[in-house]
Amino acid sequence: MPNPKRRHSQQRSAKRRTHYKAETVTLSKDSTTGESHVRHRAHASEGKLYYKGKVVLEKSPIK
Secondary structure: OOOOOOOOOHHHHHHHOOOOOOOOOOEEEOOOOOOEEEOOOOEEEOOEEEEOOEEEEOOOOOO
């Protein structure tokens, strides 16, 4: 089986990986508060932490 005689450069590896791109985050609108948030994540609103439209914590951990 053939093997490379010399090491490939970092630039050559980077060129091969150029099709990997960061994806945009999907946002949803909360049914209770009406705020937009990242899907499948809890979000803070008015000092409360919400997840799937329900209050999870009364005090917001983010200050």
